[in-house]
Amino acid sequence: MLPGRKMRIMGSVFCAWMAILLFVSLAAAQGQWYRGNTHTHTAFSDGDAAPSVVVRWYKEHGYNFVVITDHDRYTPIDQGDFYASNLTADFGQPGKFLVIGGEEVTDKVHLNAINVRESIKPQGGTDPVDIMNRNARAIRAAGGLPQVNHPNWHWRVNADQLIAATEVKHFELFNAGRDCNNSGGGGAPSTEEMWDRVLSSGRVLYGLASDDTHSLFGEFSMWQADPGRGWIVVKAAQLSAPALVAAIDRGDFYASNGVELVDYEQSDQEIRLELPPDKRHEVRYRTYFIGRDGQVLKRDDSLKPTYRFRGDELYVRARVEASNGTMAWTQPVFLGNK
Numbered sequence: 001m002l003p004g005r006k007m008r009i010m011g012s013v014f015c016a017w018m019a020i021l022l023f024v025s026l027a028a029a030q031g032q033w034y035r036g037n038t039h040t041h042t043a044f045s046d047g048d049a050a051p052s053v054v055v056r057w058y059k060e061h062g063y064n065f066v067v068i069t070d071h072d073r074y075t076p077i078d079q080g081d082f083y084a085s086n087l088t089a090d091f092g093q094p095g096k097f098l099v100i101g102g103e104e105v106t107d108k109v110h111l112n113a114i115n116v117r118e119s120i121k122p123q124g125g126t127d128p129v130d131i132m133n134r135n136a137r138a139i140r141a142a143g144g145l146p147q148v149n150h151p152n153w154h155w156r157v158n159a160d161q162l163i164a165a166t167e168v169k170h171f172e173l174f175n176a177g178r179d180c181n182n183s184g185g186g187g188a189p190s191t192e193e194m195w196d197r198v199l200s201s202g203r204v205l206y207g208l209a210s211d212d213t214h215s216l217f218g219e220f221s222m223w224q225a226d227p228g229r230g231w232i233v234v235k236a237a238q239l240s241a242p243a244l245v246a247a248i249d250r251g252d253f254y255a256s257n258g259v260e261l262v263d264y265e266q267s268d269q270e271i272r273l274e275l276p277p278d279k280r281h282e283v284r285y286r287t288y289f290i291g292r293d294g295q296v297l298k299r300d301d302s303l304k305p306t307y308r309f310r311g312d313e314l315y316v317r318a319r320v321e322a323s324n325g326t327m328a329w330t331q332p333v334f335l336g337n338k
């Protein structure tokens with residue numbers, strides 16, 4: 001559905017409810033769950049709002065952190081007059097709200113640099129694989145975490161190239177931008193089909209969801225890139241950039257465009273999820289446990305979906321589908337490797 005005023009109001013209520021749910025239900029788990037957006041533009045590139053306005057939106061809508069990723073520039077996150085009047089003392093404090101520095105390195109393939117403090121020039125390359133590897137290496141060298149963005153945007157990256165780009169461990173499974181073609185089409189696979197192809201090759205790749213925020217103002221339109229539509233929820237020891245980035249690097253997070261998990265646990269034996277009952281909207285869920293070649297290993301319609309490993313699956317991940325059309329994706333568990 002298109003974003004509109006009613007949806008924005010509903011979204012705000014939904015976000016507030018999710019924030020309460022997160023803090024109440026997950027605080028007791030080992031580590032804490034922190035919700036954030038890793039792909040955010042401001043007026044310092046082609047976004048329409050000052051960084052302080054963008055940051056404030058996330059802070060006020062149930063998020064714990066946001067990564068500012070303007071095109072080909074590092075937007076300072078802790079200095080400058082645009083922050084002075086807006087950043088309050090709780091920004092960056094453990095347990096409050098965190099702004100993480102970053103950049104969208106805008107080469108022929110776009111890669112986000114998460115948690116860098118300097119601009120990284122696009123490194124170029126001979127083909128998409130070379131471009132991904134060279135930029136990922138430069139981002140790592142600057143202390144950041146590389147994330148390949150929107151592979152189906154202008155159909156820039158395919159599954160074989162992702163398999164070959166071995167410097168890359170993270171990609172956008174869901175980018176809320178309307179021109180990112182997450183669902184594939186015309187013979188091209190969806191980003192989720194690409195993901196299973198990469199995982200089936202035995203290569204670890206983690207999938208993120210993000211807003212790719214550009215718009216906080218302007219007329220309502222399906223082509224606006226509004227906030228609040230794709231995010232990750234990270235299980236980390238504390239709300240600090242090093243802890244969050246280390247957890248994302250390990251795959252200790254799930255991606256969502258609307259479904260919130262009460263809990264997620266994995267052991268050597270099984271994966272266990274817990275989903276929130278929602279009597280008000282009568283939301284129901286269907287969870288698919290997925291393995292090699294995208295094969296559905298089990299469907300579970302309960303609020304506590306569980307999958308017990310057989311041992312020969314190669315990997316297992318879960319996709320939770322809500323009756324309102326939104327989803328959550330957990331990260332692959334490679335049997336024998338994790």
Ligand SMILES: [Zn+2]
Pocket residue numbers: 104110149150
């Ligand atoms: Zn991009």
Ligand SMILES: [Zn+2]
Pocket residue numbers: 039041104212
């Ligand atoms: Zn972007």
